[in-house]
Amino acid sequence: MFAVFFPAVTGILAGASMSGELNDPKKSIPIGTLAAIGVSFAVYVLLSYWYAKQIPLAELRVNTSIAVEMGRWRWMVVAGIMGATISSALAMFVGSPRVLLAMGKHAILPFMETFARINKRGEPSTAILFTALLSLITILFGSLNQIASLLTMFFLITYGMINLTVFIEQSIGIPSFRPTFKVPKIIPFWGTVSCVAVMFLIDAKFSFIAFIVILVMYVLLIKTDSQAYSPEVRSGLLVFVAEQFAKAASKLPYYPKIWKPNLLVPVEDMQKLDLVLPFLKNIILPTGRLTIFKVVDRKNSEELYTLKNVEAQSGEDAPIDPKERLSQELSLKVKGLRDENIFVETAVVQAPEVLEGAVTVMQTVGGLFFPPNTMFYVLNENNDQDHVAGGLVEKASDEGLSNIVLRYDKNAGFGLEKDVNLWVRSQSPNINLSILIALQLKRNWDGVLRIVQVVYNEQDRQEALNYLLKLKKVMRLPLDVEIEILVGNFMDLLKQAPKADINIFGMQEKPDIALIRNVSAAIGTSVLFLRDSDNESALA
Template sequence: MKNTRKEGLGTFEGVYTPTVLTILGVVMYLRMGWIVGNSGIIGTLTIIILAHIITIATTLSMSSMLTNIDIGAGGAYAIVSRSLGLEIGGAIGIPLYFSQTLSVAFYITGFTEVWTSFFDHPSWLVGLVVWGILTVLSVVSARLAFRIQYFILGAMIFSVGSFIMGPSLNSGNPVLIGDFEQSGYWNTFAIFFPAVTGILAGASMSGELKNPRQSIIKGTLAAVMTGLSIYVLFALLFALRVPEDILLSDTSIILQLGKYRILIVAGIMGAVLSSALSSLVSAPRTLAALAENRSIPLAKIFAKKTANNEPRNAVIVSSLISLAVLLVSNLDSLAAMLTLFFLTTYCMINLVVLVEQAIGVISFRPRFRISILIPITGLVGCVFSMFLINKWFTWITFIVVLGIYYMLRRRNLVSPWGDVRGGVFIALTEWGAQKSMSMPYHPRLWKPSILIPVENSEDFRRISRFIRSLINPSGRVYCLTMNDNGADRQELEEKIDTVLQPLKEENLFAQKIVINSRDFNQDLNIVLQSLLNVFLPPNTIFFTLSEEAEKRKKFLEMLKNLEDVRKRIGLLCLRIHPKYGFGQEKDIHLWLRSKSKNYNLAVLSAIQIMKNWNGNLTLCRVAENSSQVPKIEKELLKFVEDARLPISTKIDVKVGNFYDLIREQSTDLNILGMANSLGQIENIIDQVPASILFVGDSELENVLA
């Protein structure tokens, strides 16, 4: 690692030069005059300043992140992926990569325009030759490509000097505010904005720099300020020296404004070639970084590098893509596409810093600190500009990014660095918890939040399907296991995770709780009291009734130990019939005794199970004599209406002995109020040829709320 850093590129060579040459490129020479003619000097200056506000804010945000993380290779992609995860990083990195390859075609197209204005050569041939030369340079070595840029930088400096000393063609006053007759303000902004997208040129070479953290910050900020100064100077000189009509009709007018025309030509061609070369060197690095994280197909091929650390396969593919775009596009259409692609990347860089600052994690300790207003300004500016430039293509861009994100989610990418997404949700949860806990509880807010004490993972596996029927789609389940201190806790937790995984895959809230304990019955009460005082506590405790007499006695002792918390938590006790199980999972009989105290949780549970089984619900009651049947039926029908039960809910009122009647009923599940004694529970179990759910209300439920 140390040797790599020693042999790496420095700030001037690796960041400042490629960045400033990308910024001061084709737009400055071939579009700046037209922008001034279309917008006037005031309109042009606002475009320049607005664009630079966005890029300066983004540069400062990027600088802040660079002093907080070890960026590695990949530039802007690395910043996003190491903060928000590989999926979001890839969703931004893939469009960024394509925008970099499109930039190559953009700059070669600009060079071709200049060349064909002097020589009578086919534009396609000129573009093809230039593309071939740039491809060879980028394949051979990034260091060689950047050293060639020293000569180009010199040529550009001389061309700027020649332009400053050049003649004036304007005898009148400059136009302060243009008519925007050839293009609207935001379309003009879109044509100018690629001029300032070069701020990522140096960052994209992060893997080849001696000290990427310091070099990217210093080199990029210096290049941005250099670009701002020169663009303002060019705008003023164009406005003062050239009439509006000429600026609008001749995009190559700068060739007539230099003291030495040959220097202007050399500057144009050199700057455009440098920008294209810088993009063609940067794009493969982004592609290789994506491949190293398995975010793209054929990852092994694109991640492969030569002995001198050159991603040759990525270079070749990037070059071919730029060639395809070069043969089918024109300069202005590429400008609008590049504007939105780069703005999307800038959005995410600013968002990363905003999120890191907002959630307040201690790990965010950048040495270069900025006000939170800076990433907000950058983010809002990017989004606002995108919609004003082209709202439809902006929506398409967002859809593409989301599509890539969900595609990468399915690849189960694992980030070795961790990311802050968990912190974002924690921050939102903390905010929501504070708001929720400051408001009084009301039964209408009830939804199933079930605590299930189990001795081992297999106990939960047997009932997991039924539990799903109780909590789907928005309930919660806590699987509580009391671990013997002598057992392997890690192995136990892994087994619990395995049985909970099917619920989690359906995006259901399923959480394990493992407590070291030797006395399940005694310690359950203490654990439960603790859980009832946290945010998102359980509101129902769920037991299964064993077929063994000894375990049933222990269950009764457990219920007695829980008497002091019973007003704060509901009770569900399930007996699964050993022969019939849950039958067809279709018919549910809910037995409602007159003046029962346990009907609220019983009805709410029945509703949940019925929905998830897509089943049928029948309200059952036993009348003392036939004369009471009409009155009871009327009461139950009113209850169906008041409780807003499905219109398909049936009413079944019978006269006779309860035990005889329930034994004769054919159903898949009976739901009854909790019996007063173990003897009554066992008597019902012995009588009923179906599974039974015994229910005990707390004071939290109200089915009429």
């Protein structure tokens, strides 16, 4: 009986369906809806109460024609049922095509543009015909009870989602949620639970069907690039949940075991960034983060911006503000990574010089809840900015960051992206970061990791081998990690080293940028020089 009664009171949606044709929908819809609810509630509660008093409950459960049989003038009851049915049908024929029309105008779902067509009289003829055809098919292939149950499922889902949306927006406390009609949070919560419970109480099979249909439509909707303004609560809900977890996590101590590469990348050469981005991706995958920033010289930026305003006043084409242009360019360069669901942030900072701007960024992001833990710097081709590189490394260490300095070889690039040589020395203070980065590259390149150590005489070979075997065991390195011991002078042996696509070295306490360039030139590959902080541990 509930499934038959329920669609009868859904006429309260008629006003909302016609909102596009109301003079003042903001005022008319609430008044009309509340009035309809009140009248419908009174009529149907009294009618249900009268049936329960006059007719045995067993009879009500099985006899769907009891209203006709109990009527004094049966033909009037039949006429009333026919009138109500036709009235509901007409209301749906008026409202439903206009809903399809609105969806078609905004291309909400694929192929919906067809329903945006209107005839000479302004009627959505295509949507009306589709509604009529769908209604006829439903009537031909289903009984009244089945149709009532199916319709009830979708109405309950609609009401349930409205209640859920209200409950979520009340819970996350966003200022934009300012309803003129306020209710306690328990009401939308209980409304959501009740709608779902009643659905499965009526018919579990149709409930599953309705949920699947709604889910498919939702997936299509979020994949459709609709131009309609359609605010939703997904982002607000996710931010709220993330904030709650962040608050809980902030109360817990940090352990090196949870370390993952979160790189802070200052950019000087925008063209070289294109070459380095795939390499950065292979360092941070699968769950690391990138924060990429570019420092703009404030003096040159202000001069160009002044020129822009002068040319704009003269009516000539004005250049784009450098900061805005670089922001757009950075966003475009990292779009591919974001499309791969990699967490990337970009920023452009104005400062008198690169070092000052970079330090400001380090200090700023260091106070965030998700701060970078490693600075990644790419050396320029020439050495005129080496003092900046050295200053950045020292400042990053002062801010508690690890350091990775890349000398990119334009001839070798990153080779086949397979073999990794990790050069170590006994008791190296940089062994933890070196091991972790080498393992990241090995995994994401699906390549070979080789640990290389240099000793000055043959007598030290066995001791070095024992150290590397112990290191391999203690650090829980994969069994296929290779070990190579070289005897002689370090710089002389670079040319004889096993071939690799990237060579990784530890950095001296005081950064020697000239040494990095010399090593890269001697070995003939791109090289990484790394410095540990206290945040990582390969033993964890």
